[in-house]
Amino acid sequence: MLKAKIFTIFPEIFPGFLGYSLTGKALDEGVWTIETVNIRDYATDKHGSVDDTPCGGGAGMVMRPDILGAAIKANYSKGRILAMSPKGKPLTQDMVKQLAQEEEIAIVCGRFEGIDERVIEAYNIEEVSIGDYVLTGGEQAAQILLDAVVRLLPGVLGNSESTLSESFEDNLLEYPQYTRPTEWEGRKVPEVLLGGHHKKIDDWRREQAIKTTQERRPDLWKKYLDSKRV
Numbered sequence: 001m002l003k004a005k006i007f008t009i010f011p012e013i014f015p016g017f018l019g020y021s022l023t024g025k026a027l028d029e030g031v032w033t034i035e036t037v038n039i040r041d042y043a044t045d046k047h048g049s050v051d052d053t054p055c056g057g058g059a060g061m062v063m064r065p066d067i068l069g070a071a072i073k074a075n076y077s078k079g080r081i082l083a084m085s086p087k088g089k090p091l092t093q094d095m096v097k098q099l100a101q102e103e104e105i106a107i108v109c110g111r112f113e114g115i116d117e118r119v120i121e122a123y124n125i126e127e128v129s130i131g132d133y134v135l136t137g138g139e140q141a142a143q144i145l146l147d148a149v150v151r152l153l154p155g156v157l158g159n160s161e162s163t164l165s166e167s168f169e170d171n172l173l174e175y176p177q178y179t180r181p182t183e184w185e186g187r188k189v190p191e192v193l194l195g196g197h198h199k200k201i202d203d204w205r206r207e208q209a210i211k212t213t214q215e216r217r218p219d220l221w222k223k224y225l226d227s228k229r230v
């Protein structure tokens, strides 16, 4: 069982899309739990302010260390603590697999220009990015991270084999998928997939996975080659 604890100023965003489909069913079944901590509950003035202007000037607001720090101090005790941030370590399937082994994960969701650096230092927070683009808040990113983690928890996917041949396993992207009808608007499903010859199908899929990876993701292809080198 995985316990997720989310630090946010928008607790109502959760569980969001995680409440649907496979992740929602798993939540109902208690395969994982989610708890939100409203950072604003730790505000000390009557306006409930959680942010202030950046020291040194510049645009936007920064989440205050005293308020966020108090929220973390009162609610976090163990396990990995992450903060979603565009300058974090890029989220990969390897990281997702590691996180799926944890019992508890705490996630701090930034808003505005982000959070005061001292909180990150004080709690050894691991910053994680979901890609090279900028969102308005960490809540969206946290849900994406949790979606990827929760689907790997035992019993969440109907067919657990399906994680073995997916994109990023072995640093390759997935082969193309087809279903019936075998002919659609003049386009046929590749013959080999209809022949029932498992070895030929596996070989074809591997070739396709390699071709797609080489064409679309030279960075991954390099990783694949490096991993095969002894």
Ligand code: SAH
Binding pocket: 083, 084, 085, 086, 087, 108, 109, 110, 111, 112, 113, 114, 115, 128, 129, 130, 131, 132, 133, 134, 135, 136, 137, 138, 139, 141
């Ligand atoms: N000023 C920051 C961007 C702040 S965006 C910068 O230039 O780096 C506001 C919040 O959205 C961030 O604190 C973070 O929690 C979240 N966020 C935005 N883009 C993200 C990304 N690519 N990955 C993870 N979190 C992101």
